[in-house]
Amino acid sequence: MRPANYIGVALLAYLLVFASIYATEFIHRQAFDRAFSAWYQHPSAENEAALKREQHVNYVMRLQDSAMGAAFAVAAGYGAWALVRIAKRKLQ
Numbered sequence: 291m292r293p294a295n296y297i298g299v300a301l302l303a304y305l306l307v308f309a310s311i312y313a314t315e316f317i318h319r320q321a322f323d324r325a326f327s328a329w330y331q332h333p334s335a336e337n338e339a340a341l342k343r344e345q346h347v348n349y350v351m352r353l354q355d356s357a358m359g360a361a362f363a364v365a366a367g368y369g370a371w372a373l374v375r376i377a378k379r380k381l382q
Contacts, residue, residue, distance in 0.1 A: 304364045317351055325337070
C-alpha cells in the first residue's frame with residue numbers, strides 16, 4: 291500500500307473516532323451551572339453574556355478532549371495493527 295493510502299486511512303479513522311467521541315461526550319461544570327441558573331432566574335444581558343462565555347468554554351473543552359482521545363485511539367489502533375503484522379511475519 292502506498293504512503294498516501296496509509297495517510298488517507300489514518301485520516302478517515304481519526305475523523306470517525308473524533309466524531310464518535312464528540313457525539314457521546316458530556317461535560318458537566320459547576321461554572322456553567324451557575325451561569326445558567328443566574329441567566330434563568332434573571333435573564334439580563336450580563337447573565338446572557340456569562341452563559342455564552344461558559345458555553346464557549348464547554349465547546350472548546352469538548353473539541354480538545356475529542357481531538358486528544360481520537361489521536362490516542364488511532365495511534366493505539368495503528369500500533370496494535372503493526373504488532374500483529376510483525377508477529378505474523380515472525381511466525382511464518
